[in-house]
């Protein structure tokens with residue numbers, strides 16, 4: 235079977251060290267209850283993510299949230315079964331909520347913010363919780379946006395569901411987190427990424443993040459910046 239490695243940064247004294255593990259694909263397939271008897275599709279998804287989004291972590295989510303360690307609140311990862319990345323305690327799959335889905339968690343590539351005339355200063359002064367602002371020659375100030383991408387039970391029968399963290403909606407000027415056609419949201423932090431019937435079973439999480447979720451973030455930031463036609467422009 236394919237082996238794929240994931241890494242998680244942890245603070246150690248003054249420095250950062252990395253914890254590393256091989257993704258337990260069989261355990262993830264059991265927990266995620268995807269269609270198919272073997273983790274064939276999951277292997278493909280994990281391989282693509284490893285190539286294009288190498289820092290994203292395969293975890294478990296329910297609704298808008300990640301499911302976390304009941305002992306320390308740490309992130310759950312597929313390391314020799316399901317396990318807390320912080321305290322290393324195994325997590326019993328039968329304790330998971332009924333609607334648990336496999337989910338990817340990570341930061342999108344940088345989004346330039348110097349063109350956001352209304353939002354720029356506020357973002358630089360106080361980035362939303364769990365979001366990062368930096369500066370680099372070439373793109374200027376940028377924002378790193380964390381997202382959770384869920385693949386529900388039975389995947390790929392239903393589309394990848396991509397969700398913003400609540401703090402994103404605390405950005406000044408951001409519209410309400412509710413279903414809205416004008417800015418393509420389904421409510422509860424969920425992006426509206428597919429028109430009825432548009433989802434195809436062979437679309438992968440990597441594709442959805444690159445081709446739909448990343449442009450959604452750029453458009454929503456522009457919308458919040460006052461460009462009310464942001465979602466009308468074909469990307």
Ligand SMILES: [Zn+2]
Pocket residue numbers: 303304305306307308318319320321322323
């Ligand atoms: Zn823990």
